[in-house]
Amino acid sequence: MSIPPPPGPHQPPAAPGPYQAPGSYGPPYQPWTQGYSPINRPAPVNGVAIAALVLGLLCCIPALGLVLGVIALVQIRRRGERGTAMAVVGAVLSTIGLALWAAALATGAATDLWDGFREGVSVGTDSTLVEGRCYVAPGGMGDGDLYDIDEVPCAGEHDGEVFHTFTMTGGSSFPGRAAVSDAADEACSAHIGEYVMDAWAVTDDVEVFYLGPTEDTWRYGDRSVACVLGGAQEGKGLVGSLRLDATTLDGDQLAFLRAQSAVDDALGEEPEMSPRGDLKARRAWAGEVRGALSAQLTALRGHAWSTGAEGPVAAWLKDLRTARDEWARAAAATDADTFAAHCGKGWESVDADSTVGARRALGLTTTPPKWFGDHGAGERRGGEGGASAGGGLAV
Secondary structure, rough: OOOOOOOOOOOOOOOOOOOOOOOOOOOOOOOOHHHHOOOOOOEEEEEHHHHHHHHHOEEEEEEEHHHHHHHHHHHHHOOOOOOOHHHHHHHHHHHHHHHHHHHHHHHHHHHHHHHHHHHHHHHHHHHHHHOOOEEOOOOOOOOOOOHHHHHEEOOEEEOEEEEEEEEEEOOHHHHHHHHHHHHHHHHHHHHHHEOOHHHOOOOOEEEEEEEEHHHHHHHOOEEEEEEEEEOOOOOEEEEEOOOOOOOOOOOHHHHHHHHHHHHHHHHHHOOOOOOOOOHHHHHHHHHHHHHHHHHHHHHHHHOOOOOOHHHHHHHHHHHHHHHHHHHHHOOOOOOHHHHHHHHHHHHHHHHHHHHHHHHHOOOOOOOOOOOOOOOOOHHOOOHHHHOOEEEEEOO
């Protein structure tokens, strides 16, 4: 066995390796087998410094942000981590936040702010009011103090039943009570007929209220308005739901009420001027009533009424056909006296006793409202939907 000579400055060059070019010297080239790794890796960012910066920016818990900033500086110095600037900025912002909170407590501003926020959340009760649900409130719906409003079953006694909700739009400036009232009047009047399709069911004991934002709650984002059916008499609530729509009515009831509603809508457009004052306008109105009656008679012609309702409904339809013919003659009248004669007969046929008989057979309210039988748009219809909207309450 031969012993290789010790290494030294006079050691002969090694033979070329398998990856060396002939005539080159040094260790053979090794192929790359590792992933890339930078020589100088940056120090990690301190997590506590990040938390301190976030809390400092939010100013929600300034004391905690200040404490975390100090802890982060100590850890950064000991561990050699990054994040000194974030820790310092977080600590400074937290210090400013502490000073502002101290000033607010000293002047009572913090209490006012919380009171305003609490009021906004309480007014949020009307944002949580849901269509079709009933509620009780201290002193009734007319009290205005709805902080303790509670939902109750509609079958029992309650102060109000929500029939429509909507959200107002607008900037940070409160539009004023009049604007809120106008928006509520328009929306509530337009939707009460959808919720209570039977105008006879809205008696004089029922009034329409609205619950909307005030100037104070508007600042905290309250934009919701609720239309509510409540008791018209102070201290007297309602019992049972007033909802009469497609979710609660059967097919016969829906067909009857849709026909009656369409005719009543046409009758409600009665001009203010008398036939002698504006016969042309009166004739045009009579033509619209005749058209509504004709359309509803056509729509009801193919309806199959339930057993027991055919006879009373047939009598009602017969009176509607008579009314259609009388309104057609009124539309063609050439003088005020002729118009008045046919118009009166048309009203009598529309308001005939057969209406009550059909209602009884269909299981609908049979007590005529005060306007039934009165030949006047305002008296007969009792306003939009048969109830006075706009009894505005600000919560």
